[in-house]
Amino acid sequence: MSNDxxxxxxxxxxxxADHYLKGKVQAIKLAMMSLLSGGHLLLEDIPGLGKTTxxxxxxxxxxxxxxxxxxxxxxxxxxITGLSIYDRNENQFKFIEGPVFNNLLLADxxxxxxxxxxxxxxxxxxxxxxxxxxxxxxxxxxxxVIATQNPVEQVGTYPLPESQLxxxxxxxxxxxxxxxxxxxxIQTGSIREGIxxxxxLISREELLRARQAIRDEVQLSDKITEYIYRLVVATREHxxxxxxxxxxxxxxxxxxxxSHAFLDGRDHVIPEDVKALYLPVCAHRLILRPENETxxxxxxxxxxxxxxxxxxx
Amino acid sequence: xVRIKRLLDMLSGVVALLCMGPVLAYLxxxxxxxxxxxxxxxxxxxxRERYPLPVWxxxxxxxxxxxxxAAQITRAExxxxxxxxxxxxxxVRLLTPKESRDYLQIFVLALFILAGASLINLExxxxxxLVLLVFAVTLGLVILTVHVTDQKLLMTRQDLKKLVKIxxxxxxxxxxxxxxxxxxxxxxxxxxxxxxxxxSKGKVGLAETVQPGSFSQISANDALAFRxxxxxxxxxxxxxRALVLNQPKEGRWVRSAPPKTGGSKIDGPAPLTFTIYPEPxxxxxxxxxDRPLLVDGIRNNQTSDQMFIARSAIDHRFRYxxxxxxxxxxxxxxxxxxxxxxxxxxxxxxRMRELANRILTQGDDVSVRIKALADFFRNQELSYxxxxxxxxxxxxxxxxxxxxxxxxxxxxxxxxxLARLTGIPTRLVGGYYGGDYNPMGGYYLxxxxxxxxxxxxxxxxxxxxxIDPSQWAINAETTLGRRDREQLNPFRQLVDSLNYYWxxxxxxxxxxxxxxxFRDTRAKLSNLGSVQTPEHLGKxxxxxxxxxxxxxxxxxxxxxxxxxxxxxxxxxKLEQRYGEEVFPPGSGLAEIAEQVDSDVxxxxxxxYYGAIFRDRSLSAQxxxxxxxxxxxx
Numbered sequence: 001m002s003n004d005x006x007x008x009x010x011x012x013x014x015x016x017a018d019h020y021l022k023g024k025v026q027a028i029k030l031a032m033m034s035l036l037s038g039g040h041l042l043l044e045d046i047p048g049l050g051k052t053t054x055x056x057x058x059x060x061x062x063x064x065x066x067x068x069x070x071x072x073x074x075x076x077x078x079x080i081t082g083l084s085i086y087d088r089n090e091n092q093f094k095f096i097e098g099p100v101f102n103n104l105l106l107a108d109x110x111x112x113x114x115x116x117x118x119x120x121x122x123x124x125x126x127x128x129x130x131x132x133x134x135x136x137x138x139x140x141x142x143x144x145v146i147a148t149q150n151p152v153e154q155v156g157t158y159p160l161p162e163s164q165l166x167x168x169x170x171x172x173x174x175x176x177x178x179x180x181x182x183x184x185x186i187q188t189g190s191i192r193e194g195i196x197x198x199x200x201l202i203s204r205e206e207l208l209r210a211r212q213a214i215r216d217e218v219q220l221s222d223k224i225t226e227y228i229y230r231l232v233v234a235t236r237e238h239x240x241x242x243x244x245x246x247x248x249x250x251x252x253x254x255x256x257x258x259s260h261a262f263l264d265g266r267d268h269v270i271p272e273d274v275k276a277l278y279l280p281v282c283a284h285r286l287i288l289r290p291e292n293e294t295x296x297x298x299x300x301x302x303x304x305x306x307x308x309x310x311x312x313x
Numbered sequence: 314x315v316r317i318k319r320l321l322d323m324l325s326g327v328v329a330l331l332c333m334g335p336v337l338a339y340l341x342x343x344x345x346x347x348x349x350x351x352x353x354x355x356x357x358x359x360x361r362e363r364y365p366l367p368v369w370x371x372x373x374x375x376x377x378x379x380x381x382x383a384a385q386i387t388r389a390e391x392x393x394x395x396x397x398x399x400x401x402x403x404x405v406r407l408l409t410p411k412e413s414r415d416y417l418q419i420f421v422l423a424l425f426i427l428a429g430a431s432l433i434n435l436e437x438x439x440x441x442x443l444v445l446l447v448f449a450v451t452l453g454l455v456i457l458t459v460h461v462t463d464q465k466l467l468m469t470r471q472d473l474k475k476l477v478k479i480x481x482x483x484x485x486x487x488x489x490x491x492x493x494x495x496x497x498x499x500x501x502x503x504x505x506x507x508x509x510x511x512x513s514k515g516k517v518g519l520a521e522t523v524q525p526g527s528f529s530q531i532s533a534n535d536a537l538a539f540r541x542x543x544x545x546x547x548x549x550x551x552x553x554r555a556l557v558l559n560q561p562k563e564g565r566w567v568r569s570a571p572p573k574t575g576g577s578k579i580d581g582p583a584p585l586t587f588t589i590y591p592e593p594x595x596x597x598x599x600x601x602x603d604r605p606l607l608v609d610g611i612r613n614n615q616t617s618d619q620m621f622i623a624r625s626a627i628d629h630r631f632r633y634x635x636x637x638x639x640x641x642x643x644x645x646x647x648x649x650x651x652x653x654x655x656x657x658x659x660x661x662x663x664r665m666r667e668l669a670n671r672i673l674t675q676g677d678d679v680s681v682r683i684k685a686l687a688d689f690f691r692n693q694e695l696s697y698x699x700x701x702x703x704x705x706x707x708x709x710x711x712x713x714x715x716x717x718x719x720x721x722x723x724x725x726x727x728x729x730x731l732a733r734l735t736g737i738p739t740r741l742v743g744g745y746y747g748g749d750y751n752p753m754g755g756y757y758l759x760x761x762x763x764x765x766x767x768x769x770x771x772x773x774x775x776x777x778x779x780i781d782p783s784q785w786a787i788n789a790e791t792t793l794g795r796r797d798r799e800q801l802n803p804f805r806q807l808v809d810s811l812n813y814y815w816x817x818x819x820x821x822x823x824x825x826x827x828x829x830x831f832r833d834t835r836a837k838l839s840n841l842g843s844v845q846t847p848e849h850l851g852k853x854x855x856x857x858x859x860x861x862x863x864x865x866x867x868x869x870x871x872x873x874x875x876x877x878x879x880x881x882x883x884x885x886k887l888e889q890r891y892g893e894e895v896f897p898p899g900s901g902l903a904e905i906a907e908q909v910d911s912d913v914x915x916x917x918x919x920x921y922y923g924a925i926f927r928d929r930s931l932s933a934q935x936x937x938x939x940x941x942x943x944x945x946x
Binding site: 268275305307 | 876880897899903918922927928
C-alpha cells in the first residue's frame with residue numbers, strides 16, 4: 001500500500017469512470033469530493049440518466065456499510081431511523097436500527113417522501129445522531145447521504161425547502177453522456193448487473209486518512225479566503241436574489257475546494273478549485289426573488305464568476 | 314480605525330507648536346506660557362469636547378489681545394506686535410470648539426506667524442520650522458478635505474497611510490520646486506518684505522565712543538558680530554578693524570573727520586581675501602581685517618584713516634569682500650596734521666601729567682618715548698578684568714596707579730592720553746580681536762564679546778604703527794581675545810557651520826550672486842566642446858527632462874512587485890498570440906492555460922500559483938523559471 005492518501009481515492013474514480021460509469025467522471029468526482037469533505041450529496045436529474053446507478057456504484061466501491069431507502073409518500077420517519085419492537089421472548093422492547101445507521105445511505109427520490117419524513121432524515125444528516133423514544137443514538141462515522149430527486153416531476157412530490165437544501169454539500173446533475181458513449185451504452189445495455197460485482201476499492205481507514213490529509217495539508221491562502229468571501233458576498237448583494245450564500249455555504253465552498261485541490265495533487269487551493277465548485281456547492285442554496293423564479297441560478301453564479309476577478313497578485 | 318477629527322486636533326497642536334519655534338525668543342513671557350499651555354489644553358478639550366471659554370468670551374479676549382498689541386505697533390516695530398496679536402488669535406482658536414474652517418484658520422494663522430518670524434530673524438532654524446510646517450499644514454489640508462465631507466469619519470490605518478503618503482508627496486515636490494525657483498526666480502537687491510520693517514534693529518554695534526569708567530562692570534554679550542571666511546591667521550594678526558576715534562570730548566574719545574593727508578601707501582606681504590558676513594547692525598561701519606586695502610561687494614566710502622563706511626544702512630544680511638594685508642605698514646606720504654593727533658583730554662590727573670613730563674625728559678626721539686611708555690605699562694603690572702573696575706571721572710588715573718585692573722578701553726585710553734601728552738601722534742582704533750576659527754566651515758566666528766580697542770601711533774618715518782596696550786596686561790595671554798568665550802565644542806561648531814552655510818547660500822543670495830551663477834553655468838556649458846548655440850541648450854534641457862522622465866518611469870516600474878510585472882508580461886505575450894480576449898478578469902491562470910492548451914502556460918500557472926497561494930512571494934529561482942517560461946511562450 002502506497003503512502004500517498006490520494007491513490008485509493010483516485011483508484012475509485014478511475015475504476016468507476018473507466019469501467020462502470022462511462023461519461024460520468026464529473027459526477028463521480030463531485031461525489032468523491034463530497035465524501036472527502038464529509039458532506040451529503042444530492043443528485044438531481046430526470047430519471048434514466050443513472051442517478052441510482054451512480055449511487056449504487058459508489059456504495060459498492062467504497063467498502064462502507066450501505067443502507068437504502070426508496071422514498072414514497074407513505075414512508076414514515078421510523079422507516080428511516082428504526083423503531084423499538086416488543087420482544088416477546090425477552091419480555092421487553094428492542095431497538096431495531098433503521099437504514100440510517102449505515103456509513104452510506106442512499107435516499108432515492110427524496111422529494112417523494114412526506115416533509116415529516118424528509119425532516120427526520122435531514123436532522124440525522126446535520127446532527128449525525130437520531131433520537132428515538134427519548135434515547136439518542138450516534139450515527140456511524142463517516143456518515144454520508146446520497147439523495148436523488150427528479151426536479152421535473154411534480155405530481156405527488158414534496159419539494160425540499162431551501163433551508164433543507166442548504167444541508168446538502170453538493171448538488172449535481174448527471175447529464176446525458178457524450179454521443180459516442182451513449183451509443184456504446186445503448187449497445188451494451190444497462191450495467192446494473194455489473195455494478196453488483198464491484199469490489200470495495202477503498203477502505204474506511206483509507207477514506208479517513210485522505211480526509212485527514214485534506215484537513216492538514218491543503219493550504220487555503222488568505223487570497224483564496226478573500227476570493228471566496230467576495231464570491232459569497234456578491235450573491236448576498238445580488239438584486240435578483242432574496243437570500244445569498246450562508247456562512248455554512250462559504251465553509252462548504254472552502255472545504256470542497258480543498259478536496260478539489262487534493263484530488264488534483266496540490267497542497268494549496270487555487271482559484272480554479274473554487275470556481276469549479278462554486279456552482280455545485282452554491283446553486284441550490286440561493287433563494288430567488290419571486291419575480292425571478294424562472295431564472296436559472298447557475299446562470300447568476302456564472303455571471304458572478306465573470307464579474308469577480310480572480311486574485312492573481 | 315482612526316478618527317479624522319482626532320487626527321486634525323493633533324495636527325493643529327503640532328502646527329501651533331511649530332510656528333512658535335522661530336519666534337520663541339521674541340514673545341512676551343506670559344503669552345508664551347499661555348500658548349504653551351493652550352496647545353495640550355486645546356487637545357484635551359477636543360478629546361472631552363468640553364471647552365472652558367464660551368464663544369462670546371473667546372471673541373472678547375481675541376479682540377482685547379488684538380487691540381492691546383495693535384496699540385504697540387510703531388513705524389519702527391511692526392513685526393513683533395503683529396506676531397503677538399496673531400498668537401493671541403491662535404490661542405483663542407485652540408481653546409474653542411473646532412469645525413473645518415477653524416482648523417483652516419489655525420493653519421493660516423500658523424503660516425502667518427511663521428511669515429512674521431521671517432521679518433524678525435532668518436536663521437537656519439527658520440528653514441527647519443518652515444519645512445516641517447509646510448509638511449504639517451499640507452497634510453492637515455489633505456485631511457481637512459476628507460473632514461469636510463464627514464466630520465465623524467473613521468478611517469482604517471491603510472486608508473490613512475495612503476492619505477498621509479499623498480499629504481507628504483505634495484510638499485516634498487513643492488519643496489523641490491521651491492529649491493529650483495529659489496535659484497532661478499529673479500530677485501531684488503533687498504528682501505521684498507523689507508519695507509514692512511523700515512528700521513530693523515541691529516542687534517549689535519560697536520561703541521562709537523570710548524569712555525572708560527562709565528560703569529563698573531561690563532556684561533558678557535554672547536551675540537555674534539560677524540563671520541569672516543578666509544584662511545586661519547596668526548594670533549597677532551587677528552585684529553578686525555572697524556572704527557577710528559581721534560578726539561577727546563568731555564571725558565570721552567569720539568570721532569571727528571580726520572584732516573586731509575597726502576595719501577597713504579600700504580607696504581607688506583601679499584594681501585589676503587576675506588569674505589565678511591556681518592550680523593544686521595545699527596551702524597554703518599564695515600569690519601575689515603587690519604590693514605585693509607579694499608572693500609568690495611557693497612557700496613562704501615573709504616576714509617583717509619582706513620575706515621570703510623557703507624553708504625546705506627546695514628539692516629539686513631549681506632556680505633562683502635575685504636582685501637587686507639595683516640602686518641603691513643601704513644606709510645603716509647606728505648604731511649600729517651600732527652596737532653590733530655596730539656590734542657590731549659582737557660582733564661588729566663596730576664600723576665599722569667607728571668609721568669608724561671618724566672618721559673618727555675628722556676629725549677626727542679619718538680621711538681624712545683614709545684619704548685618708555687611700553688616699559689611703564691609693563692612695570693605697572695596691570696591686569697585685564699571686566700569686573701571691579703575703576704569708575705568716575707578719574708577712572709584712568711585710578712586704573713594706572715591704584716586698582717590696576719581694567720579692560721581694553723582703560724588700556725587704550727590710558728595709552729593715548731599719555732602718548733599725546735608725550736608728543737606722540739596717536740589715535741584709537743575700535744574693532745574686534747580674535748574670534749574662533751571654525752575649521753569645518755573655514756571661517757572666523759567673531760562675537761560681540763571680543764570687541765576691542767587698541768591704538769595706532771605715528772612712528773618715526775610717518776608709519777602708522779599698531780600698538781595694543783592690552784597685550785601688556787599681566788594676564789593678557791589667558792584673557793585677551795577669548796573673553797568669556799569657550800572654545801566651541803564640535804556640536805556647536807557643526808550647528809554654527811550649518812547656520813553659516815544657510816546665511817551664505819540662502820539669506821544673502823541676491824541678484825548679483827544669481828547673475829554670477831548664471832554666468833558661471835553658461836561659461837561651463839559653453840566649455841562643453843562645441844556646444845555654443847541656444848538650440849543646443851534647448852536640446853540639452855529636453856534631454857534633461859527626458860532623462861528625468863526615464864528615471865521616474867524606471868523607478869515606477871521597479872516599484873511594482875515582481876508578480877505584477879510577470880503577469881503583465883504574460884498577458885502581453887498571450888494577447889499577442891491568442892488575441893485580446895484571452896485574459897478576462899474572471900479567469901485564473903490555470904483556466905487560461907487549459908483554454909489555450911499550452912503546456913508552458915500550465916507550467917507557469919503551476920509555479921506561480923504554487924507561490925502566491927501558499928501565501929509567500931516568488932523565490933528568486935521561481936522568478937527566473939517563470940522568466941524563462943515567458944521567453945518560451
